[in-house]
Amino acid sequence: MEMNSQAFLENAREALGDPEKAKRRDIMAAFTPMVRNAAMESFGKFEPLRQHVRRVRQHTLDNLDHYLDLFEKEALSNGNHVHYAMDGEEMNRIVLDICQRHGARRIAKGKSMVTEETGLSRHLEGAGLNVTETDLGEYIVQQAGEPPSHIVGPALHKSAAEVRELFLSRHDLGERELDETAQLVKEARGVLRQKFLEADVGIIGANALVAENGYSMLVTNEGNGDLCANLPPVLIVCTTMERILPRAEDATAMMRLLVRSATGQPHTCYTSFYSGPRREQDTDGPVETHFVLLDDKRTDILASDYREMLQCIRCGACLNHCPIYTATGGHAYGAVYMGPMGSVLTPLLTSLEESHLLPNACTGCGRCAEVCPSGIPLPDLLRDLRHAEQAAKLSPRRWRQGLKIHAWLARHPRIYHGLTALGIPLLHRLGRRRGAFSKLPLAGGWTSQRDFPAPQRKTFMQAYSNVVKAEKKRQRND
Amino acid sequence: MTKSSRSRIFAKVRHSSRGASAEFIREELDSFGKAPSAELPATDTATAFLANVLRNQGTAACAANRTDAVREVGQYLYQHYRTHRLVAGSDPRLAAMPWRDAGVLPRFGAAEGNEPAALSYARLGVAETGAIVTFTGKANPAANNLLAEHHIVVVDCEDLVGDMEEAWVRIRREVDRDGRPRGINFIAGPSSTADIEGQLVYGAHGPRGWHVILLGHVPDSTLDDARELAAG
Numbered sequence: 001m002e003m004n005s006q007a008f009l010e011n012a013r014e015a016l017g018d019p020e021k022a023k024r025r026d027i028m029a030a031f032t033p034m035v036r037n038a039a040m041e042s043f044g045k046f047e048p049l050r051q052h053v054r055r056v057r058q059h060t061l062d063n064l065d066h067y068l069d070l071f072e073k074e075a076l077s078n079g080n081h082v083h084y085a086m087d088g089e090e091m092n093r094i095v096l097d098i099c100q101r102h103g104a105r106r107i108a109k110g111k112s113m114v115t116e117e118t119g120l121s122r123h124l125e126g127a128g129l130n131v132t133e134t135d136l137g138e139y140i141v142q143q144a145g146e147p148p149s150h151i152v153g154p155a156l157h158k159s160a161a162e163v164r165e166l167f168l169s170r171h172d173l174g175e176r177e178l179d180e181t182a183q184l185v186k187e188a189r190g191v192l193r194q195k196f197l198e199a200d201v202g203i204i205g206a207n208a209l210v211a212e213n214g215y216s217m218l219v220t221n222e223g224n225g226d227l228c229a230n231l232p233p234v235l236i237v238c239t240t241m242e243r244i245l246p247r248a249e250d251a252t253a254m255m256r257l258l259v260r261s262a263t264g265q266p267h268t269c270y271t272s273f274y275s276g277p278r279r280e281q282d283t284d285g286p287v288e289t290h291f292v293l294l295d296d297k298r299t300d301i302l303a304s305d306y307r308e309m310l311q312c313i314r315c316g317a318c319l320n321h322c323p324i325y326t327a328t329g330g331h332a333y334g335a336v337y338m339g340p341m342g343s344v345l346t347p348l349l350t351s352l353e354e355s356h357l358l359p360n361a362c363t364g365c366g367r368c369a370e371v372c373p374s375g376i377p378l379p380d381l382l383r384d385l386r387h388a389e390q391a392a393k394l395s396p397r398r399w400r401q402g403l404k405i406h407a408w409l410a411r412h413p414r415i416y417h418g419l420t421a422l423g424i425p426l427l428h429r430l431g432r433r434r435g436a437f438s439k440l441p442l443a444g445g446w447t448s449q450r451d452f453p454a455p456q457r458k459t460f461m462q463a464y465s466n467v468v469k470a471e472k473k474r475q476r477n478d
Numbered sequence: 479m480t481k482s483s484r485s486r487i488f489a490k491v492r493h494s495s496r497g498a499s500a501e502f503i504r505e506e507l508d509s510f511g512k513a514p515s516a517e518l519p520a521t522d523t524a525t526a527f528l529a530n531v532l533r534n535q536g537t538a539a540c541a542a543n544r545t546d547a548v549r550e551v552g553q554y555l556y557q558h559y560r561t562h563r564l565v566a567g568s569d570p571r572l573a574a575m576p577w578r579d580a581g582v583l584p585r586f587g588a589a590e591g592n593e594p595a596a597l598s599y600a601r602l603g604v605a606e607t608g609a610i611v612t613f614t615g616k617a618n619p620a621a622n623n624l625l626a627e628h629h630i631v632v633v634d635c636e637d638l639v640g641d642m643e644e645a646w647v648r649i650r651r652e653v654d655r656d657g658r659p660r661g662i663n664f665i666a667g668p669s670s671t672a673d674i675e676g677q678l679v680y681g682a683h684g685p686r687g688w689h690v691i692l693l694g695h696v697p698d699s700t701l702d703d704a705r706e707l708a709a710g
Contacts, residue, residue, distance in 0.1 A: 024675070027676075028676060031676060042516075043517075045514040048514045049514045052510060052511075052513045052514065053513065055510050056507070056510055059503075059506055059507060059510070062495065062496050062498075063495055063496060063498055063503050064491050064494070064495050065488070065492045065495035065497070066495070066498070066500065066503055068488070068491055078658060084483040084484040084487050085483060086483045086486060086487065134683070135673070136671045136674070136682060137671075137673035140673065140674075153672070153676070154673070155673055156673070156675070156676060158674075158675075159675060160674050160675050160677075163674055181674045181675065181677045181679055182679050185671060185679040185682060186681070189681065189683055192683060196683075197591055213653075213658060215658075215662070221669070221670045221671060222670070222671045222673075222682035222683045222684070223624055223669040223684030224682070224683045226624055226663070226684070227624055227684070229620075229661070230614070230621065230661070231621070241487070241491070247507075247646075248646050248649070249513070249642060249643050249646045250513075252643075252645075253642070255642075256513070256515070256642075266516060266530070266533075266606075266608075267534070267607035267608070267664070267666040268666065269665065269667045269668065269669055269670055270663065270665060270666075271609070271663075271664040271666070272661060272662070272663045272664070273661065273662040273663075274660065275658050275659070275660055275661070276660065277660070278660055279615065279657075279660055281615065281616055282614065282615050282616065282619075282660060283568075283587070283588050283616050283619045284588050284614070284619045284620055285614060285620060285661070295483070295487050299487060299490035299491055299494065300490075302490070302491065302494040303490070303494045
């Protein structure tokens with residue numbers, strides 16, 4: 001998709017100006033944390049499980065050479081072809097090559113964030129192939145010509161009425177009602193069933209790769225990914241190497257966190273492990289299978305201070321709990337990955353120059369870190385990126401200078417306290433009558449959106465030192 | 479295989495790895511122990527399994543023997559379709575069932591595009607998640623799990639396990655004996671989607687009905703207990 005992270009502020013403003021969509025986001029913002037919390041509460045051992053999976057994944061990343069080697073060996077011995085792509089362009093080229101070698105025209109595609117990242121569908125369509133996204137949400141946004149607005153629920157920004165209009169215009173099926181969601185789902189099922197049966201190649205992603213046996217794990221509720229993996233004669237699994245886990249039980253332990261965090265379920269309807277092409281005695285399944293492992297800066301992230309970001313399992317919990325994401329929606333970010341995880345990942349996968357605004361899309365509330373099933377310190381990583389932004393002089397000059405002055409004052413507490421002891425009582429006197437300021441010199445950015453409350457008579461430190469003095473006096477008198 | 483990208487990626491990964499020995503890596507991994515699993519809704523594995531099947535929006539029945547099991551299949555088909563049309567994989571355990579007792583004659587093979595119902599004999603049932611496990615292959619073509627409107631699954635009582643870790647112990651044993659199947663499928667409910675306005679709808683791409691028949695001797699109250707747990 002087109003990158004326009006630089007337009008985050010304009011996009012966000014526009015999103016906030018659409019009350020109907022904002023209302024739908026508010027409902028999701030109340031609903032998704034509720035189901036996630038209920039699922040975690042009934043599981044009861046969220047923290048021990050999070051710690052366990054984190055240790056296993058840390059261990060896997062620390063020894064990735066060993067596990068990558070092992071996974072490749074097992075995947076090859078299962079009969080797969082294994083390809084490596086340094087960047088998105090190379091992945092797209094490899095996939096197109098495979099499709100063309102088989103004379104493929106119709107592609108059924110499961111949900112895969114990696115292929116969103118590389119713009120695979122557009123690339124294949126550009127070469128004349130017919131690509132159908134088969135996850136219902138992905139299918140809806142594909143038909144609408146829009147990017148996904150959420151990594152788990154790509155079309156949650158759309159109302160059922162909008163989907164109805166879309167289907168009426170895109171599906172040539174004559175007069176029909178389509179007033180209920182179930183009817184919309186049924187229609188999509190009918191249209192897509194044909195696509196599955198006709199497809200020459202299936203493309204899916206992977207939620208995990210199992211080093212000990214070379215299987216890939218696929219987690220879905222719709223079963224669309226499984227249809228892509230089982231019906232077409234050729235299967236291509238597009239993924240990245242940080243999905244590798246040592247053992248099958250590590251993948252299902254991670255799955256316990258993933259589904260509860262994403263949809264509040266204890267188990268998705270379909271959790272499938274695929275090893276490779278059909279066996280001699282099998283009656284169905286693809287005859288040829290490929291893994292395409294994309295790097296696209298993962299090895300750089302692995303060698304950097306942002307390594308923990310590779311533990312992300314793409315559950316979307318940080319999006320659902322982020323006040324910025326829930327206010328602006330996913331499209332405002334102008335990137336494939338959005339919300340807190342996207343604001344860390346996008347600058348790392350593209351460049352800080354292109355997307356330095358995103359790490360600023362953070363109130364520092366810390367909810368993302370609290371709910372992250374991988375225990376990624378997202379607010380810390382966002383702060384580190386803001387530091388980098390500052391150091392690279394990407395933020396506005398006045399902002400940088402203001403922060404520099406603030407940093408100097410913060411390092412000189414006597415002067416800081418002296419100045420605030422002068423300023424605060426003055427503001428108190430000036431704002432006493434109204435209780436707030438609608439305009440303030442040097443704080444126009446703040447007061448343009450909201451009032452600045454008039455402070456108390458004394459600063460905290462003044463009030464505190466009075467308490468300390470009183471306490472000392474009391475002790476002396478005792 | 480794109481050799482140059484492969485060697486570049488391997489070199490970069492090696493550079494960031496610890497270079498530990500295989501033995502050290504194995505020992506460290508073992509030292510993490512077992513992951514915590516979900517608590518079962520009942521101490522009895524069969525009750526817990528059935529309760530979770532029901533929570534997954536499946537329907538369930540118990541059958542003391544194979545005759546009861548085929549009768550249950552026949553009833554389910556008749557209730558939904560007023561027919562006895564059924565497709566089942568070439569599983570010797572399914573072939574050996576007394577189908578005539580229920581007037582059902584399954585077609586043994588892979589499901590086609592518009593099949594009303596498919597029958598699988600599960601390798602395992604997992605109480606922790608209420609999932610059944612099938613392997614792809616002649617005994618259960620993958621299409622049978624996915625293409626029919628209704629998926630009926632028979633699970634033996636002896637094949638129930640507590641959690642996912644136990645499931646892998648059993649799966650490894652079978653894989654060691656028979657080799658790796660192409661696909662290992664954990665299925666926990668009918669196909670569903672909430673992609674339009676977050677509203678849950680069943681029958682997204684796969685079956686909209688999922689019926690689990692637990693075969694073997696369990697106390698008479700098992701299913702009622704499971705229903706109570708699932709409702710509560």
